[in-house]
Amino acid sequence: MEENKNVSKKDWKRIFKKKWFFPALYLTVAALLISGVLWYQNAANQVPDLAQDMKNQLEENQSGPDANDHEDAEPVMQQQEVLELPVAEDLQVEIVTKFYDYAADEATQEQGLILHQNRYQQSDGIAISTEDQQVFDVMAAFTGTVTEVKNDPLLGNVIKMEHEHGVTTYYASLGEVLVEQGAELKQGQTIGTAGQNSLGQENGVHVHFEVRKDGVPVNPESFINKPINEIIAPEASEESNEEDAPADEREEDTTDDSETEEESDNEREEEDDAAEEENSPSSSSSMENA
Template sequence: MNNHDEKQASKWGRMQAKMKRLAKKRWMLPALYLGLSAVVLTTFLWMTSTTDLTDEQRDSEFDIENIGGHQEQGSPEELADENTGNTGNTEDPQAEEEEAVPVVAQDEVFELPVMDENEVAVVGTFHDYEASVEEQETALVRYNNYFYQNKGIDLAKEDGEAFDVTASMSGTIVKAEEDALFGQVVHVEHDEDILSIYQSLNELKVEVGQTVKQGDVLGEAGRNLYNQDAGIHTHFEIRKDGVPVNPIDFVDQGISALPNVSAEEADEQLEPESLPDPEEDTEDSENDEDPADKEDPKEDPEKDPELDS
């Protein structure tokens, strides 16, 4: 063994001796454990941060739509529509307005438009073509020496006092104004082309565009020029596609119970606050007059030639 090998062996022996002395120290093993733990933890954190950075860089490299710092998101079809100005919204604005009408609760049914049904009576009935002649006669309203068919029902108190008129069903106010003939009127839309109509009101409590719930007060019963014989009352109608139905038949029933309406029926109906031309009724009655009731000039004694002679 030469001198170099002897020196290496001597260093290795001294190192082993030092390690044996350090191993005998009580703090040696805990210090070694903590040191190794620190190294492992540092390595783990470094690797995690490097992975996240790599993912972000990878996303940036493959995002070909990211031009000038503006990142486009969405499917190719959506991006194409956006570039051509087509946002994909093809809904009609009018359809959106119609959808804005409050949806009536599934279990909500029509009610008489009063706080307490026991406090009022029906003083005017709905004119039904299938009813008896006597019932049809009682369902006529006399105005200006003409008789008109009642398109709804009239409610009044026996003592003739005013009472609160309420919404028969939840909906949106689409008309609330003064009418020279029918008094103050309110129309409530419950669904597409389904209205409840309230006439002969006083002191309106609502306005157009307002949402009302079933039972909300719309105004008070009052008088109008059209049906003066009813005194203080309210006129109540239910219409589908403009065609009136008998409200009594649909109290305690929902919207789905209303009958279907043909286009011909809808076209024949007038607006709620309008009356048919009385001259048309007069012409019809004249055409129906019995010819035997007309005066025969030959039977007139004053025009008999024999008497003149």
């Protein structure tokens, strides 16, 4: 064993003494170092590419069907804007004049009449006031555009706003006007203050508020906290009710008409028969004998 060890040591010494040994060793080490550097650079370059691939994949996912659903969600949320009274939520108010509803009972209709110069006029909106008769802020009931600002001899300062789905709102009896024509307002934004006017003088400090659908006045109280697309004019509502009437009711009406026509025809036939009998020869001879 000792001889083998001595032999191996001598072999290594011989190899070390060779002229090519150290250059070969240096080249081998250099090759390993270069390979390591190249591998590191390749790995470093692959990291940004991997990150870019992940980013592209996320963008593709966001631009897919889910992204369309997300984009469509914003208009849906906007459609959920509901009608609010044109006053602050924490303000204690009362409706001192109601909307004149032709379909309401007599007592309710009386609450929708306005006395002016010893004459009663039907209210196309509601008058909102406070118990202490203090001035309060008037706010936009819907998001929309101010299309008219004017001063009326009877109504006082008036603001008209246009909204989606053919809905317009009117704010009259304003004391101070804080917006101009053409202004784009958000729901709840202050447009002026409550004041007084000649037509509703008995109401004191108040705001006269109207809602119209395609130019037809509707009862604001009927649509409070309802979406703007559910506001329907009375005429359209009556037509839809007639169209939605059960088919059996329409058939019954038709049957009644046909039965009435048949009865009238039978009566006319009986009258004709009676006339013929009176004009017959037998009847005339009997009359002569008499």
